[in-house]
Amino acid sequence: MTIAASNLGRLFDGEGYETPPIFMRSHADAFAEYRHRSTAQPIFFGGDAITVLHALPDESVDCCMTSPPYWNKRQYENGGIGLEENFKEFIDNLLGVTAEVYRVLKKSGSFWLNIGDSYQNKQLLGIPWRLAISMCDQQRWVLRNQVVWNKVKGSPDNALDKLRNLHEPVFYFVKSHSYYFDADAVRSSPKHARVVNGAVISATGVSGVRYRRQIELSSDLTGEEKRNAFVALDEILMQIARSELADFRMVIRRQQRATHSDSEMLSGRAKELRDRGFYFLKYHPKGSKPSDVWDIIPEDTHDRPGHYAPYPEDLCKIPILATCPQDGIVLDPFCGTGTTNLVAYEFGRKSVGIDISTEYLRAAHARCARP
Secondary structure (H helix, E strand, O other), X not given: OEEEOOOOOOEEOOOOOEEOOEOOOOHHHHHHHHHOOOOOOOEEEEOOHHHHHHOOOOOOEEEEEEOOOOOOOOOOOOOOOOOOOOHHHHHHHHHHHHHHHHHHEEEEEXXXXXXXXXXXXXXXXXXXXXXXXXXXXXXXXXXXXXXXXEOOOOOOOOOOOOOOOOEEEEEEEEOOOOOOOOHHHHOOOOOOOEEEOOEEEOOOOOOOHHHHHHHHHOOOOOHHHHHHHHHHHHHHHHHHHOOOOOEEEEEEOOOOOOOOOOOOOOOHHHHHHHHHOEEEEEEOOOOOOOOOEEEOOOXXXXXXXXXXXXXXXXXXXXXXXXXXXXXXXXXXXXXXXOHHHHHHHHOOOEEEEEEOOXXXXXXXXXXXOOO
């Protein structure tokens, strides 16, 4: 069944529910028409993920964000992935889906995957990492980040022999080394420099006075290196004054340790210290990028009692803003009640949702039906 947010007429099922509009055509035809529409309202396909994905053409979506059912946790309507007797079979089934996602994703596309772990006989199975490593080794995915979703608060844990589980991973994959990523779309608002008594002060209060003193008193810098360091420091302060940088730090030989490593074989900055006697850490004027730890409280499900594990809207915002262009299409092959699609719609992106449950798709359609 194909469910679309459009005005193609309404039908009723045998239980008296008013169903969303239904395309009486194939998934492939419905998707082909949807790609050329001007509206960003999502399109939803009913069915298991692999079967529906088979109908989508190669390299036709820009971004995928999803959270498949976790293994051996809950039984959803119409069954599906997550009910396997063996967790290895569960991983194999998910690999079948991720292979199809790889095919339909553009070379410039990104795939964000949230999946939680499970216990068996008191052993934490490591399912997320088993899956991620298999995706990289068997399907050529490139893993760019592992985000830690810190849930801040969680359900009570009555186990007396382990710690509480309060985080889940969100893996960020791409399929090529040339992919779309708009870092500026997700930067935090920067602080601004100011001028105090004629001196330029950076966003965090750096004026350069301390660095000038360290350069002047250094016994490790040559006279030429000192002159070059003063000139470079003046230029950095001018960039701060022109709002070309938000902030900076200066690392001077024998005054501060090199960032990351002192080994000249491993660190380009260590080489710069050796050759020039100093280098700068420069902070972007548009603010900092998000880190790989996200503090996001799980979503309250009081308005969706039939779905036990919807992830919060905030979890989708950075992935969609950063990795789906404005005219792109977002895919969620386990869309549930449509959180990914709702966020894509609110950001003006088209999206495709797939789920095996007609009840979830009705809820997803209702959430995304408003203007």
